[in-house]
Amino acid sequence: MQHNIISLTEKAEIRRRKFREKAIQGIDAHELHEYYEEMIKTTVHHLSFLQRYLVEEYLYAVVEELFSFGVEMSKFCVQSGCEPEEMIEGSRNERMCRVNKLSSRHLIHQYIGDWDLESVLILADDMADRWFIKGLHYGIKQRKLKLL
Numbered sequence: 001m002q003h004n005i006i007s008l009t010e011k012a013e014i015r016r017r018k019f020r021e022k023a024i025q026g027i028d029a030h031e032l033h034e035y036y037e038e039m040i041k042t043t044v045h046h047l048s049f050l051q052r053y054l055v056e057e058y059l060y061a062v063v064e065e066l067f068s069f070g071v072e073m074s075k076f077c078v079q080s081g082c083e084p085e086e087m088i089e090g091s092r093n094e095r096m097c098r099v100n101k102l103s104s105r106h107l108i109h110q111y112i113g114d115w116d117l118e119s120v121l122i123l124a125d126d127m128a129d130r131w132f133i134k135g136l137h138y139g140i141k142q143r144k145l146k147l148l
Contacts, residue, residue: 022148023071024064026138027131032063035127043119051112055120058106059127065098066128070135071148077136078143084136091132099128 040059044052069091077087103109103124109117142148 019072020064020068023068023135023139026071026135026142027063027067028134031134035130039123039126043123044116047112047116051116054106054108054111058102058108058120059124061102061106062099062124062127063131065102066095066132067135067138069095069098070132070137071139071142072135073132074136074139074143074148077140084133084140087136088133095128095132096125099124 040056044055047055073087073091076082077084099121103121108120112120139148
């Protein structure tokens with residue numbers, strides 16, 4: 001006899017993944033491309049192809065993670081009626097924690113020198129703030145329109 005057991009952890013992970021996929025559709029590709037051209041390209045142009053690839057993958061992961069985190073936090077803003085600025089200020093430590101986890105996961109410190117790493121981490125910090133705020137505002141707008 002076979003039992004159909006549903007793992008709540010698995011269901012929660014599937015739901016979280018679907019939410020994230022839906023959330024990151026709100027990232028403005030044109031705006032991200034402009035940021036790449038203005039900021040990232042000049043920072044990584046001297047790196048080898050592999051190093052650039054790893055750094056760019058890491059920075060894109062930062063954008064996805066922090067944008068979706070902003071969309072996620074928009075729920076609390078809408079429900080509690082708090083101002084986005086309060087959420088931005090209150091989530092600073094969590095944003096930096098997420099950036100650091102991504103940095104460790106992508107192991108970029110193993111592939112680039114200290115000076116380059118410092119530059120990349122400064123960029124990641126800036127991108128985390130920017131795309132969290134964009135995700136937060138996007139999420140608030142989507143929730144008010146009942147699209148999330």
